[in-house]
Amino acid sequence: MGNGTTDNAVPRARGYDAVGEVSMKRLERWQAEKIHAAIRPHLAYLYRLRNRMDETGMHKTTLYRLVCETFDATHALYGELHSLACPSGNGRKADEQ
Numbered sequence: 269m270g271n272g273t274t275d276n277a278v279p280r281a282r283g284y285d286a287v288g289e290v291s292m293k294r295l296e297r298w299q300a301e302k303i304h305a306a307i308r309p310h311l312a313y314l315y316r317l318r319n320r321m322d323e324t325g326m327h328k329t330t331l332y333r334l335v336c337e338t339f340d341a342t343h344a345l346y347g348e349l350h351s352l353a354c355p356s357g358n359g360r361k362a363d364e365q
Contacts, residue, residue: 300352307346314339 318339321332 295352297353297355300349304346304349304353307342307349311339311342311346314342 314335318332318335321327321329321335326332
């Protein structure tokens with residue numbers, strides 16, 4: 269848009285790079301551990317909810333699809349945070365933290 273704003277006119281938040289993705293270099297290991305621990309109960313709830321919906325015949329509803337998408341996204345986030353919280357996770361050496 270020529271005036272220095274993004275297409276949706278939302279300014280970039282501090283800690284985000286030029287394409288709007290957070291830089292994981294700024295997330296400390298202890299922060300990843302804390303977020304990872306906070307997400308775990310929510311992930312477990314979504315897992316149980318998805319299974320209950322499947323067992324009760326709600327697997328063809330829009331809500332079920334949204335629960336599945338939310339579970340998948342939360343699980344991906346949980347896995348990424350686990351890798352970041354490990355001393356040498358995700359192919360990084362421990363001294364590169």
